[in-house]
Amino acid sequence: MRAARYHGVGDIRFEDIAEPTVGPGQVKVRVHFNGLCGSDLHEYFHAPMMAPTAPHPLTGVSVPVVLGHEFSGEIVEIGPAVDQLSVGDTVAVEPTVNCRQCVACRAGSYNLCSTIAAVGYSWAGGGGLGQYAVVDADHAYRLPPGMSTREGALIEPLAVALHAVHRGEVPPGSTVAVHGAGPIGIGVFLTLRAHGIDDIAVIEPSAARRAAIEAVGATNVIDPSNADVVAELRARTNGDGVSRSFDTAGVPATFLNAVRSTASHGRVVVVAVHQRPVDFNPTEILFSECEIVGSIAYCDDYPEAIDLMARGAYPIESWVKTIAFGDLISDGLEPLRDQKAIKVLVDMNAVD
Numbered sequence: 001m002r003a004a005r006y007h008g009v010g011d012i013r014f015e016d017i018a019e020p021t022v023g024p025g026q027v028k029v030r031v032h033f034n035g036l037c038g039s040d041l042h043e044y045f046h047a048p049m050m051a052p053t054a055p056h057p058l059t060g061v062s063v064p065v066v067l068g069h070e071f072s073g074e075i076v077e078i079g080p081a082v083d084q085l086s087v088g089d090t091v092a093v094e095p096t097v098n099c100r101q102c103v104a105c106r107a108g109s110y111n112l113c114s115t116i117a118a119v120g121y122s123w124a125g126g127g128g129l130g131q132y133a134v135v136d137a138d139h140a141y142r143l144p145p146g147m148s149t150r151e152g153a154l155i156e157p158l159a160v161a162l163h164a165v166h167r168g169e170v171p172p173g174s175t176v177a178v179h180g181a182g183p184i185g186i187g188v189f190l191t192l193r194a195h196g197i198d199d200i201a202v203i204e205p206s207a208a209r210r211a212a213i214e215a216v217g218a219t220n221v222i223d224p225s226n227a228d229v230v231a232e233l234r235a236r237t238n239g240d241g242v243s244r245s246f247d248t249a250g251v252p253a254t255f256l257n258a259v260r261s262t263a264s265h266g267r268v269v270v271v272a273v274h275q276r277p278v279d280f281n282p283t284e285i286l287f288s289e290c291e292i293v294g295s296i297a298y299c300d301d302y303p304e305a306i307d308l309m310a311r312g313a314y315p316i317e318s319w320v321k322t323i324a325f326g327d328l329i330s331d332g333l334e335p336l337r338d339q340k341a342i343k344v345l346v347d348m349n350a351v352d
Contacts, residue, residue, distance in 0.1 A: 002351050003130030004328055005064045006043060006051055012067070012329065020125045020134040027085055027137045028077035029093065031348040033153035033322070034128030035070030036332050038182075038273070043067070043121075044333055050121040058099055058115040061122045068128025069095035069120030072152030073348070075140070082137040090147075091140040092155035093133070094302050095119035111163075111299040128153075129328070131351050141302045144310050151309055151316065153345055158314055159298035159305040161187025161248075164271040165195065167295040168244050175199045175242040177233055179258050180249030181209040181221075183343045184271055186319055188246050189218055194313035201236065203229055203257065212342055215318035224253070233261035240264075241288075246271060252278040264288040271295040319343055325351045 001019045004012050022028040042049050052062045075089045085091070097117035098105050104112035120127030125134035143152045161184050170176060174197055178185050181204035192200055201220045204210050210221050222232060234241050241263035247254050250272030258268045259280070268290060285292065298305075308314060319342040323331040328346055335341040 001131040002325070003066045003126065004068070004325070006067050007064045009047060010044065012044060013064075014326070017066075017130070019132045022077050022079040022134050024080045025082060025137055026079040026125070026134050027075050027082060027091075027140050028132055028134050029073040029091060029140065030076045030132055031068070031071050031073040031128050031130065032090075032149035033072055034068040034346045034348060035153050035157060036336060036344045036346065037070055037157065040067060041333060041337055042275075045337055050118060052122050056117050056122040058117045059097060059122050059124060061117070061124050065121060065123075066127040066130040066133075067120050068130065068133075068346075069118055070153055070156040071128025071133070072143070072149040072155070073133075074149070076132070079137070085137055085140060085142060090143045090149050090152060092143060092152040092302065092306065093119065093128070093135050094139040094141065094159070094298070095135075095156065096139070096297060097123055097136070109299055111297040128348070129325075129346065131348060141306060143306065147306070147310055150322065150345060151314075154314070154316060154320065154343070155302060155305050155309065157183050157343070158187045158191070158309065159301040160184055160271065162191050162305050162308070163298040163301045164188055164246060164248075164269050164295040165191045166301070167293055168246065168267055168269045170195065170197055170244050172196060174244050175237050176244045176246070177201045177203060177242045177258065177261060178246045178248060179203045179254040180247070180272065181206070181213040181218075182248065183319070185246070185248035186213050186216065186342070187314070188248055188271070189213060190216060190314050191308070193217060194308050201233060201242070203254070206339060208339075209342060212319040216315050224257070229257045230261045237263070241266060243267075245269070248272050250274045252276070256280065259284055259290065259292065262288070262290050264290065267291045267293060269293055269295050320345060322347050
């Protein structure tokens, strides 16, 4: 089969490799679409972060690896001891690989597994940038009738956004600020709206991203290059600050603005990966008793994300584009790095 394999920084090779073999409790998926993620950009342009350069402690896998962790496709083979899925089912794949034995896994918080691995980075069964991938059957979620596999490939980042909203514990009637309108920021906005939250401010410096989130219904969008974000958010809330803030951008300014514009007893959810430290004095939250919580990946969030997609909560046309497999770097990774695209899906249907 054809696959895009990551060998190191700046080194993704289109190779012919053997198809992965299905084992007990697993299914083999013919990949239809694979989304590109910010972590893929980091691997290719900067340094290995998710792809292990030494054998992974759980899977034993190291580079080179077949990339791709946001994908959907059709089941073409069922392994022994699988009875909940059938050949021909279309599925969205949850790419976490968990030990199922550590304290976090036993407590049900498998996203916090102490030796977590990931399909597309540290998994022997391949990833979504190969024509076929083998995954654990309980991490393959059947798509409902009428849902396309193009939509199914977006369940992974939308589940990230959904988990962040769950971590926010957003009460009805809350005022909310979403700092960043990339894929996760758009997903957080749409999830909040689906949960009945209407008073949502979005802060985004990119004109293209502002336009994209406005196209899916955002009406309160702030350009931070032309506004004092903290002052404006506090002015819009009679000086109190917003009750919930989401940092979906991962730069120091977004984190600091989120903290400084959040109300007493409010909550800041950090769902973005920060690449560098933030100069922050914790005394800033002392007198407001504001909470700062983290949100990583997803945990039992796929079924709700699929249901919300099926109910029309996640329109995708204004912010998602599709490219050919062979154009992965020129039309995918490079435009994403240069912020000339928001979300890119690689069409694996025509790979030969």
